[in-house]
Amino acid sequence: MIIYNLKWLSNLLLVNEVGNKHQEGLLSEEELKNIKKEYPVGFYSPNIFVRAGMFLLTLVISFFSSALISLLFAEAGIVDSPGWLVFLGIGNYVVLEAKVQANYHYRSGVDDALLWISAGLFSGAFAWAVSNSNLANILTAAFVFVLSLTLGLRFIDRLMALVSYLSLLALIFFCWQETGSFGTSTMPFILMGFSAAAYWLFKRSTAFAGNKYYNNSLRLLQVASLLSLYCSGNYFVVKELGDLLNGSKSSSLPMGWFFWMWTVGLPVSYIAIGVSTRNRIILRSGLLLITAAALTYRNYYQLMPVELALSLAGVLALAFAYFFKKYLAIEKYGFTSRPASSRNEKEEPPMESLLIAETFSETGKPVVDDGAVFGGGEFGGAGATGKY
Amino acid sequence: MRHPYFEQLRNEGLLSQESFDRIKQQESGPFSVHWELKTLLYAGVLMLSTGLGILVYKNIDSIGHQVILLFIALLTAGCLGWCDRHKAPFQYEKVVSPNAFFDYMLLLGTLSFLTFVGYLQFQYEVFGNRYGLATFIPMVVLFFLAYYFDHLGILTLAITNLALWMGVTVTPKELLSNTDFDNETIIYTYLLLGLLLLAAAYASTRLHIKSHFFFSYHHYGVHLTFIALLAAYFHYDFGASFLWLALLLVVAWLLYRRAYRTGSFYFLLLCVLYSYIGLSGLAVRTLIQMEDLAAAYLIFIYFIGSGIGLILFLSDLNKSLKRHDHL
Numbered sequence A: 001m002i003i004y005n006l007k008w009l010s011n012l013l014l015v016n017e018v019g020n021k022h023q024e025g026l027l028s029e030e031e032l033k034n035i036k037k038e039y040p041v042g043f044y045s046p047n048i049f050v051r052a053g054m055f056l057l058t059l060v061i062s063f064f065s066s067a068l069i070s071l072l073f074a075e076a077g078i079v080d081s082p083g084w085l086v087f088l089g090i091g092n093y094v095v096l097e098a099k100v101q102a103n104y105h106y107r108s109g110v111d112d113a114l115l116w117i118s119a120g121l122f123s124g125a126f127a128w129a130v131s132n133s134n135l136a137n138i139l140t141a142a143f144v145f146v147l148s149l150t151l152g153l154r155f156i157d158r159l160m161a162l163v164s165y166l167s168l169l170a171l172i173f174f175c176w177q178e179t180g181s182f183g184t185s186t187m188p189f190i191l192m193g194f195s196a197a198a199y200w201l202f203k204r205s206t207a208f209a210g211n212k213y214y215n216n217s218l219r220l221l222q223v224a225s226l227l228s229l230y231c232s233g234n235y236f237v238v239k240e241l242g243d244l245l246n247g248s249k250s251s252s253l254p255m256g257w258f259f260w261m262w263t264v265g266l267p268v269s270y271i272a273i274g275v276s277t278r279n280r281i282i283l284r285s286g287l288l289l290i291t292a293a294a295l296t297y298r299n300y301y302q303l304m305p306v307e308l309a310l311s312l313a314g315v316l317a318l319a320f321a322y323f324f325k326k327y328l329a330i331e332k333y334g335f336t337s338r339p340a341s342s343r344n345e346k347e348e349p350p351m352e353s354l355l356i357a358e359t360f361s362e363t364g365k366p367v368v369d370d371g372a373v374f375g376g377g378e379f380g381g382a383g384a385t386g387k388y
Numbered sequence B: 001m002r003h004p005y006f007e008q009l010r011n012e013g014l015l016s017q018e019s020f021d022r023i024k025q026q027e028s029g030p031f032s033v034h035w036e037l038k039t040l041l042y043a044g045v046l047m048l049s050t051g052l053g054i055l056v057y058k059n060i061d062s063i064g065h066q067v068i069l070l071f072i073a074l075l076t077a078g079c080l081g082w083c084d085r086h087k088a089p090f091q092y093e094k095v096v097s098p099n100a101f102f103d104y105m106l107l108l109g110t111l112s113f114l115t116f117v118g119y120l121q122f123q124y125e126v127f128g129n130r131y132g133l134a135t136f137i138p139m140v141v142l143f144f145l146a147y148y149f150d151h152l153g154i155l156t157l158a159i160t161n162l163a164l165w166m167g168v169t170v171t172p173k174e175l176l177s178n179t180d181f182d183n184e185t186i187i188y189t190y191l192l193l194g195l196l197l198l199a200a201a202y203a204s205t206r207l208h209i210k211s212h213f214f215f216s217y218h219h220y221g222v223h224l225t226f227i228a229l230l231a232a233y234f235h236y237d238f239g240a241s242f243l244w245l246a247l248l249l250v251v252a253w254l255l256y257r258r259a260y261r262t263g264s265f266y267f268l269l270l271c272v273l274y275s276y277i278g279l280s281g282l283a284v285r286t287l288i289q290m291e292d293l294a295a296a297y298l299i300f301i302y303f304i305g306s307g308i309g310l311i312l313f314l315s316d317l318n319k320s321l322k323r324h325d326h327l
Helices: A006-023 A029-038 A048-076 A082-103 A110-127 A135-156 A160-178 A181-207 A208-235 A235-246 A256-276 A280-300 A307-327 A351-360 A381-387 B005-011 B017-027 B035-060 B064-086 B098-122 B129-151 B152-165 B173-178 B183-208 B209-235 B238-262 B263-290 B291-325
Strands: none
Touching: A006 A029, A006 A208, A006 B152, A048 A082, A048 A110, A048 B263, A048 B291, A082 B238, A110 A135, A135 A160, A135 A208, A135 A351, A160 A181, A160 A208, A160 B152, A181 A235, A208 A235, A208 A256, A208 A280, A235 A280, A256 A280, A280 A307, A280 B035, A307 B035, A307 B098, A351 B035, A351 B098, A351 B152, B035 B064, B035 B098, B064 B263, B098 B129, B098 B152, B129 B152, B152 B183, B152 B209, B173 B209, B183 B209, B209 B238, B238 B263, B263 B291
């Protein structure tokens, strides 16, 4: 099934792990060199920036090759059909297989680009071919699922795995929708059940040694299933999606209390579970979803204007972070606020500073008044200065 | 232990007992929430500074607004004062920041300062109609803070403010959506700014004044210089355009040599791709003169051939640089 040399693949896993420890200064240069010699990896995997360049250039080459061939055959009148896309897809896929098998490309940019181009062409051709059927959605979702699952397994691609999970979710959604109004009203529970089962399966499979090549894919799938579990019961998603499907405009949901509990309670449970089981994936999902819960709540109940809410939330977040930073400076209950490793920071790109430039460069510019009136001088954050 | 690898390696004699023990100790260490707290700090600063930035403008006519202004001033003074007390002593080379909380308090102080100055100009017009001064002063303060406290994030903010003072924007989002490149003044401004930043980058390493600021200056400098040169090349026709293309290639060659020497894949890739865009522009603009279907064939063949050639070139580059790869 897997296209790559399995011996190299497992050597690569080992060498990567050892490389990480070496970066943290836990083993010597000499040891790393010997291990690399003893566990050779013959893949062609260039530097990340070279990979990005090759990815772009492969897109250019593939696009213009397809254009050239299509132009040559334009007279014959066969270009304007799904079959032509399949033909181009096969062409790209053959090159991909050849590059990987003959030249040992592994995450070289060339293989990434060809993988996505051929997957896109096949899916596009299929969607085009069935577009007139009244089961078009179901058929397309099923096709994308099978295709991305196959490719994800064969090329061990994380994003393909994610696409296959999402298309399976879509497939279940569309199939259940076919059952009519019963389907629409029970949809959240079906998707919740599916997501929960999927999470359980991914979690169990990650621990299984036979799946070691798919560990990264499975970890991403764990995150995806945790998020889809939340979204299936999120008040906003359930209400707005239900309205969209029924073409109605409801003012509240049946069993609204349940969905509100889910919206607010699940992120908190994630964090609690993440902390108590030391599970970083659940913990981070929970932290992310707290934001989603806050935004959902704000969408229906506005206790205060958005700028005041932002300021207060900011003060709270800072106070929280400061408290735990101090509190966990010395290890407590197996937690610490210090970095886990003393990774050599010189090697890392200064991404943080670029992010700061992108998100904060607007600060200080006057805000154009949109006429919204502020509700008085109830300003609560002023006490915060004392801390600094 | 998370990975059975290390035990295996020790048994094979590839890993010394000391290294094995070190790894084992590290793996059984406490659960670090460092990154989670750092993200929270970032989110907190983002929310608070955005919130205050809107709050102060929405309350212009109420009594509350003076309180808010006072709060922002106190926040600025408080954050910067606190940072000044806790900072490591100044030196010309890199100073390691005490911790992540320090970095974000400094950022918060700086951002509230920007809000404060922006508001003073908006409401009281302290700089009158001298708009240049209204962006010049924050810029100088930002550069000062970046060097004084040794903060890369504030340095990038200073660079964006320098651009603002010169009348242009540099963040990718703004650059792509709001900039009209078919305008000589803008092209020359970008070129000047790009060259200025490149000069600052080289000065940093040459004079050993905060030489780790090199990347930030160089990153913006390289992008802006290339974008300006490309814009100039496509803006003009015939004679003048060749001059700009030649200039582009010369700059690319100089930057390429330096990037090769320091083993920087990122800047090598930028040089290669930007020159490729320029040369492809030349090819397309030349071939399109034919006004014939054959031109389309030739253009397609050009892109296929040059693409394959460039991939081989990059592959070679990767091989020859692999020994000492950096950013």
